[in-house]
Amino acid sequence: MLRSLTRTKSISHSSLYSCYLPLIPRQYKSTTTNTVPFDNEPFPFSRFEPCCPEGEASENGFIPCSEHPIPKVIGKKIEMHEELKKTRTGRHLVACVGPEAPDWSRSKVETVKGGMILGINSAQNTWMRSQKERRPPPEGELLTTVIGRPSPNTEWPNSDILLFPEFRRYPGVHPDKLLDSKITPLLDALWKDPMCSKLPHIENEEILNDIDTVVLVCTHTMRDKRCGVLGPLLVDEFRKVLSEQGLLKGQEKGRVEVWGVSHFGGHKFAGNMIIHQKGLGGHMYGNVRQCHVTSIVDRHIINKKVIKELWRGAVTPPSIEK
Template sequence: MLRSLSSITRIGRVSRPWVRLSSTKVPFDTEPFPFSRFEPCCSDQAEQPMENGFVQCAKHPIPKVIGKKVDMTTELRKYDRSRQLLVCVGEDAPEWHRAKVESVKDGLIHRLQEEHKTWLLQGNKSTNPAILLTTACERPSSSSSEWPKCDILMLPEFRRFPAVDPASLTSSSPFIKTMQALWKDPTTQDLPDPGIPYESMDDVDTLVLVCTHTMRDKRCGILGPLIVDEFRKVLEEKNLLTTKGGKVEVWGVSHFGGHVFAGNVIIHQKGLGGHAYGNVRACHVPSIVDRHIVHGKVIKELWRGAVTNP
């Protein structure tokens, strides 16, 4: 249900202070994950391993030219994020045709970046090293809106701001005041009224986000859609997708760092927060669904850090 401005609550207002989630507090699975990084479930015996260690999978094959460019030995770089904004541009938006989604003029991400630049030029700066992660998402926006109007999802709050119009965003608009508070400190709980209605996503408790950004990097562009398809297949079989009466959605998103560690996945789950994984293959998806989504356990072997707190 959309909240009117008269009844809106400041986003994320809680009584406790925000504390960055350390790895010692992450609910890692105590059972070993059945696969190492980028390991296939069914090694193709007819194929020789590549120099980087890539082994083809007989059940889930991927182009060798892609597999040999994946780094599966360097330590996985960890995230230092505290919130994520998903700009729901849909599947066919201009953003997908650019390596940098923020370069599309008149787009919502471009508008937010321009306002951020203006804010910095005015002498403002961040007081917290944590980063606000903003990505394009193929999730469709409200049926009544057309690009460049897009829904914005704010995580970990699981809030949807429907059909935000880039043309309405100026330095004096309430939503930009909210963004300024996040640019200053992405961990803040003291956010001003955004000035537009929002919807609590009560029908969704888990968002699976997979980098599918072909124009940024072919590794994610090839591996990402395979992983998206496998997640949807496995989740559909378990009746966990929202389309089957469940509360899980799976979407492709733009680049969020570390394409050398493709496939890259972020899972946001209410009560567990957002967690990033690297070197994921379609082979791993059934186990990730079982361990992380069903049982709420984070997989240490593939973990790239916490993207948001619970």
């Protein structure tokens, strides 16, 4: 079933699709566990394990770290024993609203009046009601979030849209004009099938040739304090480690960006993050703390290996278009 995911259940499409004729489903083309290049070497840390343990473990297993302190009240609320909830989506649509946008002031970005996610959801509902052709629900899901990346040369509510795994940028999109704009053919294709193998060319689209990795860490404080506290700590640590290795965008050879992202599910598994990398696709991790960042940079970003111990699933495959 298609869901334009903000990891909410505000849109139920089952009723809209209930009259469609069943067809033989085609093979889902997303990344499977059989094709993920997991690291053969064990990760040096277990889930949410500190590098410099200090003090006794809390009832949930949380142990403070002398090198990377975390408020105990937050650490005690982290789930680190249940199986990490796995996710599988097809493409990831990201609105670059900047760090001060009104989207961050609400627990659900899809309820922000004038916001991009509300605009996308509303436009999709209108689009679905207008479809006369009877077709089965498309396979795969379209994950939609906002991130703290600014959109140059425009102001909120306009924002740039990024699409993964293609690493494409669509500048200056207005949330109230999604069904009558340059980006309309793209949305039409994604709503019909998030895994479509041939996307339409959009007049002003750009390929992000100057970056090859985007790290997105959930920092959505208004949705959940666990990610709201841990997320910014992880963003700072990733930027610090990447900068020390000359990998951060803005440095001479830097091709990695790090941004805060809105809720995408599983706050109890904080810290939560997604890494999009050209040739590797998008992968979601949970139970990450600052102690793990250096190893994640080395194993995932530099050596392109997925860390199974922290893996929450594939967000996008390495490529879709043919």
